[in-house]
Amino acid sequence: RVPRTTARAVLINSGNANACTGQRGLDDARWMTAEIARHLDCSPEDVLVCSTGVIGRPLPREKLATGIPVLMGLLGSDPHAFREAARGMMTTDTVPKQAFRSWELDGREVRLSAAAKGAAMIGPNMATMLAVILTDLRLDPETADVMLRQSVDRSFNCISVEGHTSTSDSVILLANGASGRELRSEEDVQQFREMLDGVTCELARAIVRDAEGAEHFVTVRVRGAQSPDQAKRIAQTIANDVLVKTAITGNDPNWGRIVSCCGRTGVELTERDVTLSINGNLIFQAGSPADYDEQAVRESMSRGDVDLDVQLSLGDASAEVWTSDLTQEYVRLNSEYTT
Incomplete structure (x- = not known):
């Protein structure tokens, strides 16, 4: 479903990887996105889904059916809501992981906010970690995809806890364009690249610092x-x-x-x-x-x-x-x- 220009939501299921669960796992994932889309009045294709946790166990659809309406009622745009979303992503994490950056572009503040989870089965190629990065900059999907992949290579692909690649990992960059600003020059591109690298590297290091049982x-x-x-x-x-x-x-x-x-x-x-x-x-x-x-x-x-x-x-x-x-x-x- 990515890259796309119409994504509206990311639904993150914590505690269950929904991997190696056959056709039922695919059906459950599609059902979850359809449920969220029904509440948001959008296409199911515009809802992205991430799952992490135990491998091979079917999703408890009954719990999800009960919880999704409650979740929709808790949606908010303030720092507390974002903090709670970062907390809700956690599995064996001991702390929520967030990073923020802002800068002025053509006389207006542009913001970049991100949250991640991860504490084990980390590396190579990201592994058991999820991250969602949000910006109010206007970006086309192709540019966003290229810049995100480059940033991931410099951050999440440079961490390891035990070197065990997982079935479940995702990093998603969402740009809603609400600031009305876009990248018009090479200097603008470089500035955004530095901001993006800043949040991905901060979150990557936070994952390692929160590694299961780690003391160093x-x-x-x-x-x-x-x-x-x-x-x-x-x-x-x-x-x-x-x-x-x-x-x-x-x-x-x-x-x-x-x-x-x-x-x-x-x-x-x-x-x-x-x-x-x-x-x-x-x-x-x-x-x-x-x-x-x-x-x-x-x-x-x-x-x-x-x-x-x-x-x-x-x-x-x-x-x-x-x-x-x-x-x-x-x-x-x-x-x-x-x-």
Whole structure:
């Protein structure tokens, strides 16, 4: 149903993925959009639907039939209504996730507001996360589609909790044109791109900070690669490595695990091409361990934010990925998820 020029609503079902449910799942999704359309007096095709939660269980249509009229009565245009919508999206999230930006365009304020959910089964390719981005700028569907995909690649496709792709993920950009303003110049386009990247990156980082059981927020930066794709491949390999994650859980600057990740990506390099710093402390340099204060590094890691900076000697391309550690609480939550 996207891209389109006439979308009126997004219905988000939380707690049930409505995936691997056969023809009934398709029928249920179409029924939900038809119910919303009936209340809004619009075409069912103009209602978009997102579902997230347990896979393989049919939607409880009776609960939805009861709840949809109640939901319609709660619609509002104030910050409280938007906050409640962000809260209603949550599954194992512990906090609602929202981001806002505004700027002046041709003498009038243009606004960008967004909400997202996600805490696990994150990455690659977004995975179990939903995001709805709203703007009062006037955008044509083709421009919106291109700019959104580019922004997602720089944000939601740069996060990982455990690297498990899901059946259910969506990012939707809705532009109603209410401001009466549109992008007329390259400068306008660049300004909007920065605002869009601002909200998507803020929400992407919020998802990682709220990762199930997480105690550390980890930034992996790779510089000096031959291409951005190469840099991102190395960064994602480090971010998704279970041994790296568990070392970070224990505030252990186990550089061998990080360096060995660089060597198992298929990128042609040797240990002499790799230099590693953790929270600004040089740990490994051009093939050999550096002299560093291990206790000081441990203490810096224990504060919760961990920066892994990998400098290669292959080129000038770079990439940045955000991830979390892997804790016993994560294992507990996911061992009990359906029970």
